[in-house]
Amino acid sequence: xxxxxxxxxxxxxxxxxxxxxxxxxxxxxxxxxxxxxxxxxxxxxxxxxxxxxxxxxxxxxxxxxxxxxxxxxxxxxxxxxxxxxxxxxxxxxxxxxxxxxxxxxxxxxxxxxxxxxxxxxxxxxxxxxxxxxxxxxxxxxxxxxxxxxxxxxxxxxxxxxxxxxxxxxxxxxxxxxxxxxxxxxxxxxxxxxxxxxxxxxxxxxxxxxxxxxxxxxxxxxxxxxxxx
Numbered sequence: 001x002x003x004x005x006x007x008x009x010x011x012x013x014x015x016x017x018x019x020x021x022x023x024x025x026x027x028x029x030x031x032x033x034x035x036x037x038x039x040x041x042x043x044x045x046x047x048x049x050x051x052x053x054x055x056x057x058x059x060x061x062x063x064x065x066x067x068x069x070x071x072x073x074x075x076x077x078x079x080x081x082x083x084x085x086x087x088x089x090x091x092x093x094x095x096x097x098x099x100x101x102x103x104x105x106x107x108x109x110x111x112x113x114x115x116x117x118x119x120x121x122x123x124x125x126x127x128x129x130x131x132x133x134x135x136x137x138x139x140x141x142x143x144x145x146x147x148x149x150x151x152x153x154x155x156x157x158x159x160x161x162x163x164x165x166x167x168x169x170x171x172x173x174x175x176x177x178x179x180x181x182x183x184x185x186x187x188x189x190x191x192x193x194x195x196x197x198x199x200x201x202x203x204x205x206x207x208x209x210x211x212x213x214x215x216x217x218x219x220x221x222x223x224x225x226x227x228x
Contacts, residue, residue, distance in 0.1 A: 027154070028071060028134035030079070030098070030141055032161035041066040041080060051082070051099070051108075059095060068101075073135035074124045077102045098142070111144035111151070113217075120215035129185055132192045132211055139217050140198065152207070153199040156181050162199060173228050174204060193220075202228050 029035040041047060044066040048059040065085050068078040080099040088094055098109040100119045107115040116139060119125075127135060133156065140152040153162045155174060163171050174197075184193040190213040198207050204225035210218040 025156075026159045026161075027137045027156045028073075029161045030138065032164060034164075035161070038067040038069050038081065041068045041078075047080070048082070050106075051097075064095060071134065071138060073126055073131040073138070074100075074102075074119075075126050077119065077124050109142040111142065111149070113139065113143040116142060117215060125213075125215050127192070127211065127213055127215070128189070129183060129192075133181065133183055133194055133196075135215070136194055136196070136209055136211055136217065139215070143217075145200075148201055150201050155197045155199055155204075170228065174199065177225070178206070197225070199228060204228055 029037065044061040044064075047066055048061060048064055052058040059082070063085055064082055066080065066082050068080045071077060071079050078101045080101055081097075082099070083096045084094045100107050100109065100115070102119065102122055102124055105119070105122060107119055109115060125135075137154040137156070140154050142151070144151050154160075155162055155178075157180065158171050158175050160174075163174055166174070178197050181197070182193075182195040184195075186192070192211045194209045194211065196207060196209070198205050204227070206223045206225060207219060208221040210216075210220050212218075
């Protein structure tokens with residue numbers, strides 16, 4: 001995987017005293033419309049003017065909402081979400097995008113993990129035993145796989161935002177034979193192994209990821225669970 005998410009089943013990270021099952025908690029939400037942790041971006045018109053494409057119809061706060069939150073795995077970085085106040089009849093044409101902003105350094109999250117690594121290289125990444133699982137979910141969500149243009153969606157528990165709105169039957173399918181996520185820290189607490197469940201193109205997998213202290217994400221093993 002390295003800078004790109006690719007499978008490397010030879011890469012292993014030894015377990016140690018920090019080997020534990022992840023406590024039941026909801027991970028950092030990004031797409032849940034009922035999540036109350038987003039705040040209005042105070043300079044919305046200025047930001048919309050900055051990202052507006054050239055033409056006669058610039059984005060404005062009259063028709064677009066700009067919200068932000070601060071990811072726990074970054075220091076001083078805002079995750080900004082721009083979305084229409086009223087979706088059009090053609091939602092695929094609507095501006096609905098995410099950005100990372102650190103002072104005047106701004107990157108758009110368009111499915112290419114290179115932009116995440118660009119932000120990481122500014123020294124703002126804050127990975128530890130409490131934040132690394134949130135980072136993995138974030139990284140996977142904004143890194144689409146080239147063959148399908150779909151991301152890996154990390155399912156930490158039945159409370160995952162990706163399962164919201166599903167029937168009890170569908171949730172039971174997603175959680176079948178799943179004993180919960182596991183976070184393992186290296187002896188120097190610089191690298192981590194996470195075992196978790198992911199959903200990809202409506203199929204389920206139990207996957208092991210290695211996350212390095214500079215934010216690389218490496219898939220070391222995967223086992224197919226079956227269709228959702």
